Amino acid sequence: MANILVTDDDAATRVMLRGILKKAGHRVATAADGLAALRAVQKQKFDLIFLDIWMPKLTGIGLLGRLHGEKHIPKIVVMTSDQTSDTVLDALRGRVYQYLTKPLDVTTVLATVESALSISPEVPAIEVISANSQWVELMVPCERSVVGRVQSFLLHLDVGLPTEVIEKVGYAFRELLNNAIEWGGHLDPNLKVRVSYIRTKQMLMYRLDDPGQGFKLEELKHAAINNPHHDPMAHMQEREAKGMRPGGLGLLLSQQLVDELVYNEKRNSVILVKYL
């Protein structure tokens, strides 16, 4: 059971979140504006805050700034229907745990709470090296939940791009970040992957540098990228024999989903590019 504060000026959203969270066994307080939320945080220790951005008196971003000096800062989940890169960047700088798009639903809410509360306090935070709308650079710990979180921010930066482009690049990026964290960082949260997102007029680029030793493509028998042409299922048999989950298409598909996928010599750094 956790102590959760729900901050939103919309009564229906407060009722919804309170209902969902209480049913899941949490203690819930609500605030209808940023100032009320700030007072609540100063008075009581919360594990998690669901924070709306656009609120009267003090906005969500304003509240993030005011929390900075506090001794105990709860995990913060920002929720907004607002698709501006400024909000995302402010949230990133404000060390927000995750960025959710409204309208919310019970599955998303409970999954977010579970992931936010289960992450060990030992896991280092995501470090922000650069956060402007053209260049975002992060150092992220090699830990599973970080993939969804990083993506929740970066996908919302792609304002004004067709959904199809966002989906394709998103899939490829997720595949590669998963690989970097799992194979490069061996899921050790003390190791970090450097994630860079660069947006120019004509392209969208991601670069991932993992802390591993790299790999040789020929060694990946369990990956579809090495299947002989006449046997598109070869990697599946290999995976079944090794007791691996279905999959192994990441590299092959990522290659098809973006315009360029380039590895360095060791293969512990990769760049993916989508032309706009």
Add this chain to the structure above:
Amino acid sequence: MRILYADDQSDVRSLIQLHLERTGHHVVAVANGEEALRALREHTFDVLLLDEQMPGMTGSEVWRTIRSEQNAPSPVAIAVTGYDTEEEQDRLLQLGFHTVIGKPFHWKSLDATLRSLASGKAAPPREAGANVTVLASRPTDALARVGGDAELLARMARAFLRELPGRLRDLQHAIRHEHGDVLASQAHALKGSLSLFAADGAAAICKELQQLGKSNDFARAAVSFAALEQTIAELQPNLRRYAAYKRTSGPGTPAHPKTKPRSPGSNRK
């Protein structure tokens, strides 16, 4: 499940393949009908996902060939089509396709169909007329969002209806007194609440009002506001129905335990 997926659009194919793999299926993806037939002769599959608009053999031609060739029980076939009209659906269903999924892919409807196939239950029926209108609030959607908890939805609807007259008044006031910022932020807030109740049409008008507020276009805002009032008036009976829900069984019993989330936009473009 083992899935054979035939589609000539390589990027769509990749995306769907990756998605299906991520949701735990084994997938072989091929680019045309001939390759699909070859794969079918060499391997066994539980489900076929066949694009109808492929050059050479169409999905339904592949399906017809398989049915005439195979002695063993055929896998379940799902048709994928970019021309998702009712006539086209009927035609494909009559050919023996289990269901028809529109393109661009609606993830949720694809997942729901596969889940129901995997659990051996019948696929959820296609929602009639789902591509006709997005203006009316779709009850199953709002209810699905709160996990089928009708009592919680009732409390949300009551909270919303309590605030609604004041919020509409504030909007009107902002337009009349030409306060662009206020109009934008009020419209933004109302949009958020409306989308909770899956009232997409009304939410879309709020989005418009938000932009008109930002550009200080109050003449057009007044017109949009009238449309918003009209749309919300049409929504009211639905909202009142949500709000009127009363729990009939004892405390602790989940309301509507059998209500399943239904994907509303399965054939919406």
